[in-house]
Amino acid sequence: MxxxxxxxxxxxxxxxxxxxxxxxxxxxxxxxxxxxxxxxxxxxxxxxxxxLTRWQRVQLSRHPDRPYTLDYIAGLTSKFVELHGDRTVSDDKAMVGGFGEIDGRSVMFIGQQKGRNTKQRQMRNFGMANPEGYRKALRLMKMAEKFGRPIVTFIDTPGAFPGLEAEERGQGEAIARNLKEMFMLKVPVICIIIGEGASGGALGIAIGDRVMMLENTWYSVISPESCSSILWRSWNYKEQAAEALKLTATDMLQHKLIDGIIKEPLGGAHTEPDKMMRTLKKEICKMLDELDGIAPEDRIMQRIEKFSAMGVVQEG
Known part of the structure; x- marks a missing residue:
């Protein structure tokens, strides 16, 4: 394409x-x-x-050939064991996770998963998780904490599922609980935006010691199309909305909302997926080594202070 x-x-x-x-x-x-x-x-x-313009970065982030969460897990790990269910309602196929080894080290991997074809997209709900998806993610995080294993999350979602049934089952509460609990996790937490990072759907698994973005991804409270439809009552102004939202990795780093940018191969991650896997694996291992040297209590305080400083304005 x-x-x-x-x-x-x-x-x-x-x-x-x-x-x-x-x-x-x-x-x-x-x-x-x-x-x-x-x-x-x-x-x-x-x-x-x-x-590239901001809208063009958004287009690249949605390229159908880009690696998804399970692609990265397969490329980065060995002996991956997927875990299912939130132990309350069901197993949300839009949220996947499990233990895998990376260079001989056991890591809990969690992320949103999109589909490649129509059938898969329906099964994965286009990467839009229901409350049980976020509760499954939290269950896996707590399991990782119990066994002293670090957590790596992959964010790639157009948002949490906005359906009535999701709201009835407590979508907002599930995401809010994840935010609270992720601040207090005693194990290292690395969050990586690999595609789309929209709204609370992304934030629900994005509270970490290191929050990174791949070069051609976006992270925002709302998508350009939705922003355009609210402000102009039409999707025709999505390019202007993307510029106004300042949602690219460069924008996020400039405003200190993320900790770094992971470079993609020229043309995007989908052009050379093997090269992207090698780069990402190197970065993850480097970050895990850095975080291992910090005491759990200090990591938690640094995590809280980092997010508490976001959006703070001082007037003279």
Whole structure:
């Protein structure tokens, strides 16, 4: 799938393939022309992806080929055992989690999971968890704490499920309880936004010692489309809404709402998933080593102080 701003790159890559095909069929030496065109494509890619608008970053974050939570878990871990159910209502397929090993170390992985096709999307509810999903996540976090295992969460959701039945079962209470409990977890907690990070649906598993964002992701109280529909009564102003929301990783880091940005391969995580896995694994291991050196009580206080400082304004 090509996004609109990728069309010029695709056009040049198409010409490159035609040129190579012509050379193989006619035995004509076009090596210099091929080299020049490859350099032009490389330069255009760098310029394009270095100057993406906020809306274009949103589009990349939603690319259907991007790795999802279970893809990252499979790429990062060995011996992963998925755990199910909130022990109260049901097993929410939009929220997944379980123990896995990363470089011989047992870690609790939790995250929202989207689907690749229509059937999977329906089963996963498009990555929008119900209250039981957040209660399952909390149950797994408490289990990790009990056994002294660190927690890594992957955030990728357009929001918590907004249906009437979700509200009746206590959607707001479930998310609020997660926020409270995550502040007090005694084990290291790393939260990584791998795609969309919308509203309380994202925040419900995003209170951690380290909150990171992949380069082409977004994190905001509301999606650009929803913001546009509220302010302009139409989705046609989603690009302007994205600019106003300042929802990219760079924006979040500038406002000290996250702790860092994890670089993606040129063109997005989906272009070189293996490279993205290696980069992410290296970053996770590095953060776990750093957090191991901090006493649990100090980690909790640092966590509380970090989030308490967000949004504080001092007037002279």
């Amino acid at each position: 090509l996004l609109d701003f990728e069309q010029p790159i695709a056009a040049l890559e198409g010409k490159l393939q035609e040129m190579k095909k012509l050379a193989s069929e006619s035995q004509v030496d076009v090596s210099e022309a091929v080299k020049a065109l490859e350099e032009k494509i490389k330069t255009l890619k760098k310029e394009t992806y270095a100057n």
